[in-house]
Amino acid sequence: MTVMAEGEVEITEGCRLPVLLRNGDGWHWAEILGKKEVNDKPLFYVHYDDFNKRLDEWVPEERLDVSKLEYPKKDQKTPKKEVGKVGTPSSRPGSPESMVNGSSMSHPKKASGASRKRKLEDDDERGSRSGTPSIPHVGSLQDLNLDGTALPSAPRQTGSMVAHHDDAITRMKNVELIELGTYRIRPWYFSPYPQELTSVPIVYICEYCLKYVKSNKCLERHLAKCLLRHPPGNEIYRKANISIFEIDGRKNKNYAQNLCLLAKLFLDHKTLYYDTDPFLFYVCCEMDNKGYHIVGYFSKEKESSEDYNVACILTLPPYQKKGFGKLLIEFSYELSKVEAKTGSPEKPLSDLGLLSYRSYWSQTITEILLGLKPEEGNEKPLITINEISELTSIKKEDVISTLQHLNLINYYKGQYIIVLSRELLKSHYKAMSKRKIRIDPKCLHWQPKDWSKRGKW
Incomplete structure (x- = not known):
């Protein structure tokens, strides 16, 4: 049985309340996931609402605004795990x-x-x-x-x-x-x-x-x-x-x-x-x-x-x-x-993975588009989604989603065209100038194996 002084509140796993951020940059709502004691002082493991889990941390009671404490609803199944002393x-x-x-x-x-x-x-x-x-x-x-x-x-x-x-x-x-x-x-x-x-x-x-x-x-x-x-x-x-x-x-x-x-x-x-x-x-x-x-x-x-x-x-x-x-x-x-x-x-993909892939796809596809030259008899260069996919080995669905993300596809006079804006080109050249390390295909020495033959496993 927990003995509590009058006016005290019990902070348990599943509770939600505002927590002072580590850098002192204001309060943010968080969920209590665990608790432990260090030198007879309680610490609480918190997950900040709408923040990535990598920012979860142990915080002392002083960083909790217990006046706004919200207990979990009775029908809410909150996992509990009591964490012992250090x-x-x-x-x-x-x-x-x-x-x-x-x-x-x-x-x-x-x-x-x-x-x-x-x-x-x-x-x-x-x-x-x-x-x-x-x-x-x-x-x-x-x-x-x-x-x-x-x-x-x-x-x-x-x-x-x-x-x-x-x-x-x-x-x-x-x-x-x-x-x-x-x-x-x-x-x-x-x-x-x-x-x-x-x-x-x-x-x-x-x-x-x-x-x-x-x-x-x-x-x-x-x-x-x-x-x-x-x-x-x-x-x-x-x-x-x-x-x-x-x-x-x-x-x-x-x-x-x-x-x-x-x-x-x-x-x-x-x-x-x-x-x-x-x-x-x-x-x-x-x-x-x-x-x-x-x-x-x-x-x-x-x-x-x-x-x-x-x-x-x-x-x-x-x-x-x-x-x-x-x-x-x-x-x-x-x-x-x-x-x-x-x-x-x-x-x-993870949040960081999606950012990295989207950036790579954008830069790679834009490089291909900038390197195109008009064919004989055409004013503008022509290319298909399949050709972009073959040149880059990027799957067709990823090519399409990237072009849509960059807002490059437009419908004009009965056909789809790709328009590269000045803002996009400026951003592209700036990003490419920062890519100091690139893969040199000449330095790759590798032959794929036929893994369908299980004996090779």
Whole structure:
């Protein structure tokens, strides 16, 4: 029974109230997702209305306007999770303990149909200690939600970007900081790292093999033994100090799984699954005299019935806004050109992903249009949607949506015409001047494989 002084209000999970923003820039309505105590003082985990989840944070009671507190409605099913005091296993929402012994989750991927369904092994009951449902060992390859429940059987959905089960655990960040090479990075989202790592202030990650450890001493000992200085795959592209490696998810399971765990810290709307076999990972690195430092990556299915050329894509926060996102997108389309296919990323895209792709499509299509010359006998150059798609390897639907987004298509005298305005051209030239790094197709050394022959997996 909670004893409260007269006039006090109880702040519980599911409540809504105004919260003072971190920079002091006014108050914003937020929902309370969790609570804990540090030095006998309460802290509340809040999600700001209409803000991205990466801005969620722990705030002290002084930043809450309790005078406007709104309790959840009785019929509203609000997930509750009491978070204990710092230093206890439940001080931050963690991961099933069954993952501690090498059972790290793998690539974000939706069910691929009965062909990859396999029998579940016995559940590991140790997961119940963390207050979360237990999850099977890695040997079990049936698709699971992050909470350990099996997904219902359904028709094939190629959706590594489908929203994950949004429960009290996955809604809250469980890792405070990671150290990757020379960078310390604050994660944006939940990732199912082992429970023991969610109670340490910093998770240390080897920037070469992506193994995760709980202390700097452990990392030093690991680095003394780690033989890798680059991703464990084939280097298929190098220009100047930029290299891109192709990693097979079947041949390099540990690396692929560790990469997905790291990526999940910065990717929302993902559900992690065990099976990395059907995927290829393309890891972009900056090279110096110490080795190859991971910048970002994208993954793709070995076989995609929907012609997706990207499943997940990420540029790590220290390298964002430096052109690497567009470089990775450009590289994915260069692979599609070699395959003589058109491609598209899996949908839905994240907010940052949509911005990056829309910008890339706009710049690439505008470049094509500016390079057109009138054919003999015509005053104006002519081009079809299919021709733009063939030249860029951008799927026809994406070409159409980009032209519509740019408001370039007009109907004039019985035919559709494309009009490039001065404002668009000015914006285009300004954007292109900022793209300092581009993919040079001559530096790509890669031959596509026929993955329909399952023996090659």
